[in-house]
Amino acid sequence: MGLARLAGPTDDVIMITLTLKEQPSVPLEAEVISPDVLANLDHAAVRALPVYLGKRRLRLDEFFEVDGPGSEQIVIRGDAGKVKMIGRGMTRGSVRIKGNAGMHLGAEMKGGSIEVTGNASDWVGAEMTGGFIRIQGNAGGQVGAAYRGSLAGMNGGAILIGGTAGLEVGMRMKRGTIVVGKTVRDFAGLQMKGGTIFLLGGAEIRTGAWMFRGTIVSLLPVALLPTFSFACEYNPSFLRLYVKQLAALGVSLPNANGRWKRYTGDNSVPGKGEILIGEPEASAASATGVVSNSSGR
Amino acid sequence: MIYWGGNPAECHPRHFTKYTIMQKGKFVPNGRKGRTMVLVDIRETPSAKAADLFLQIRPGKDFEVLTILRALIKNQRVDSRIAEETGLTLEQLQNLVDRMKNARFGIIFFGMGLSMTRGKHMNSAGVLMLAAEMNAYTKFVAMPMRGHGNVTGSDMVLRWSTGYPFGVNLCRGYPRFNPGEFSTVDLLVRGDIDAALILGADPGATMPQPGIDHLARIPTIVLDPKVTHTSRLARVHITTAATGISAPGTVYRMDEIPLPLRPALKSPYPTDEEVIRRIRELVAKKPAWNETTNGELATV
Numbered sequence: 153m154g155l156a157r158l159a160g161p162t163d164d165v166i167m168i169t170l171t172l173k174e175q176p177s178v179p180l181e182a183e184v185i186s187p188d189v190l191a192n193l194d195h196a197a198v199r200a201l202p203v204y205l206g207k208r209r210l211r212l213d214e215f216f217e218v219d220g221p222g223s224e225q226i227v228i229r230g231d232a233g234k235v236k237m238i239g240r241g242m243t244r245g246s247v248r249i250k251g252n253a254g255m256h257l258g259a260e261m262k263g264g265s266i267e268v269t270g271n272a273s274d275w276v277g278a279e280m281t282g283g284f285i286r287i288q289g290n291a292g293g294q295v296g297a298a299y300r301g302s303l304a305g306m307n308g309g310a311i312l313i314g315g316t317a318g319l320e321v322g323m324r325m326k327r328g329t330i331v332v333g334k335t336v337r338d339f340a341g342l343q344m345k346g347g348t349i350f351l352l353g354g355a356e357i358r359t360g361a362w363m364f365r366g367t368i369v370s371l372l373p374v375a376l377l378p379t380f381s382f383a384c385e386y387n388p389s390f391l392r393l394y395v396k397q398l399a400a401l402g403v404s405l406p407n408a409n410g411r412w413k414r415y416t417g418d419n420s421v422p423g424k425g426e427i428l429i430g431e432p433e434a435s436a437a438s439a440t441g442v443v444s445n446s447s448g449r
Numbered sequence: 450m451i452y453w454g455g456n457p458a459e460c461h462p463r464h465f466t467k468y469t470i471m472q473k474g475k476f477v478p479n480g481r482k483g484r485t486m487v488l489v490d491i492r493e494t495p496s497a498k499a500a501d502l503f504l505q506i507r508p509g510k511d512f513e514v515l516t517i518l519r520a521l522i523k524n525q526r527v528d529s530r531i532a533e534e535t536g537l538t539l540e541q542l543q544n545l546v547d548r549m550k551n552a553r554f555g556i557i558f559f560g561m562g563l564s565m566t567r568g569k570h571m572n573s574a575g576v577l578m579l580a581a582e583m584n585a586y587t588k589f590v591a592m593p594m595r596g597h598g599n600v601t602g603s604d605m606v607l608r609w610s611t612g613y614p615f616g617v618n619l620c621r622g623y624p625r626f627n628p629g630e631f632s633t634v635d636l637l638v639r640g641d642i643d644a645a646l647i648l649g650a651d652p653g654a655t656m657p658q659p660g661i662d663h664l665a666r667i668p669t670i671v672l673d674p675k676v677t678h679t680s681r682l683a684r685v686h687i688t689t690a691a692t693g694i695s696a697p698g699t700v701y702r703m704d705e706i707p708l709p710l711r712p713a714l715k716s717p718y719p720t721d722e723e724v725i726r727r728i729r730e731l732v733a734k735k736p737a738w739n740e741t742t743n744g745e746l747a748t749v
Contacts, residue, residue, distance in 0.1 A: 204620065
């Protein structure tokens with residue numbers, strides 16, 4: 153198309169800022185907003201990137217004010233709640249969204265990081281294999297999930313959600329970590345195959361339904377399906393490794409040293425998954441004892 | 450045969466006599482006496498009279514019951530205390546499992562009491578998984594009891610034309626399937642569409658209120674033989690001939706058998722097909738509109 157691409161690597165310090173002019177009337181599909189696409193483009197080339205409004209194929213600059221040349225560091229401003237597929241399949245760089253993000257944020261991503269100050273919609277990090285996503289507000293459903301008809305969801309990386317999340321969080325996930333700060337809705341860890349989900353604010357119903365393997369850690373009691381069996385009450389030593397890992401991401405796991413009830417299931421599969429439920433009141437009392445026990449081992 | 454979350458005695462009155470429990474067959478020479486019918490529902494409907502076994506479960510516990518059944522057929526452990534929250538005891542469920550395993554050919558018909566309550570598609574998935582897993586012991590199938598006219602036909606046509614039964618988006622030039630993202634009710638409730646063509650349906654009577662409000666906001670075109678809730682809030686209502694009465698066509702029965710329709714009456718109104726064809730011809734005459742961008746596009 154006669155649009156020049158910049159030769160050579162771009163300077164990492166330079167950022168590109170995309171400011172949404174106004175919220176589109178129907179969802180805008182903008183999988184081009186990804187560090188892999190923008191990294192080596194000049195300003196004019198970025199503005200000419202194609203985005204889809206319904207069936208119409210339009211230029212990026214019809215919706216966004218573009219500030220700066222192409223870069224691996226992308227900043228998006230404005231309510232992009234209807235902008236879908238931001239950072240899809242990205243492998244490097246960063247996307248920082250000052251506002252909301254639409255569906256499929258960071259879906260199938262392999263590396264890099266995404267941060268959202270507002271809320272995100274459904275399918276955050278669906279089928280991602282690596283990288284890091286942090287949502288300060290609420291997320292929709294199917295976080296880190298497998299797409300319909302697909303066998304496996306998230307296969308690596310981490311998703312941190314400060315607020316609530318919707319249905320089917322971590323559906324069929326295989327590896328990786330999801331942390332949700334507030335309540336998740338039904339079917340968290342549905343058909344989960346591996347990986348870890350931390351529910352810091354509890355869950356509605358049917359948590360861990362049909363799970364094969366994997367771990368769901370809840371700080372609050374959750375309603376269990378009748379196909380989960382109580383295994384034991386213990387202090388899982390691996391949680392202390394997670395404490396370190398999550399602390400680096402800014403998440404504190406309060407009663408990692410306390411007593412945890414372990415439930416296994418889902419027996420309907422039959423699966424070998426586990427749901428760990430923390431005991432807030434008991435944790436404070438027994439914490440020291442458990443720590444001394446484990447350190448003596 | 451198990452009816453789950455449906456009331457065929459009132460909603461599909463010919464189902465018992467014509468297809469399921471009454472008919473005599475090569476392997477069921479005694480008809481009704483040779484069959485066992487189980488009804489699972491949240492209330493005792495008139496269908497319960499026809500059933501050998503009626504299991505009343507608490508509302509919104511379908512998924513739990515199905516999950517327990519999946520565990521029981523594999524002799525897995527189930528927590529009896531939590532299981533009783535479903536309204537059934539573990540013995541009742543074990544009894545159902547034994548009956549299912551002893552059947553030579555079992556079928557589960559599931560209605561909208563299952564697929565439209567909390568859990569929705571996962572409740573249906575529960576029935577389908579249960580039927581699939583029962584095939585380790587005996588022949589078992591599952592079939593939905595459809596609620597409206599010819600929804601199976603819509604599923605069938607979309608299936609052979611796009612590969613997916615519903616929730617299909619063709620904006621990018623190829624079919625994409627994602628229920629929840631592209632299904633009608635979600636698109637309407639989120640306000641993600643700016644025009645609607647409603648054909649052979651009355652979403653104004655069944656959709657949640659935010660969806661109906663959005664239909665009233667956007668240009669909505671309705672093709673229907675009669676005045677409906679949707680046609681009242683539509684910008685345009687084109688009266689069409691009633692298919693099967695005054696227009697020919699094909700309907701798909703619930704078991705996906707296509708049935709030709711011969712009209713008994715004549716109608717002054719055009720058929721749905723004719724209206725759509727004429728709209729399509731007029732649209733085809735218009736200039737291509739999908740490349741109306743200002744300036745050049747980059748290739749990615």
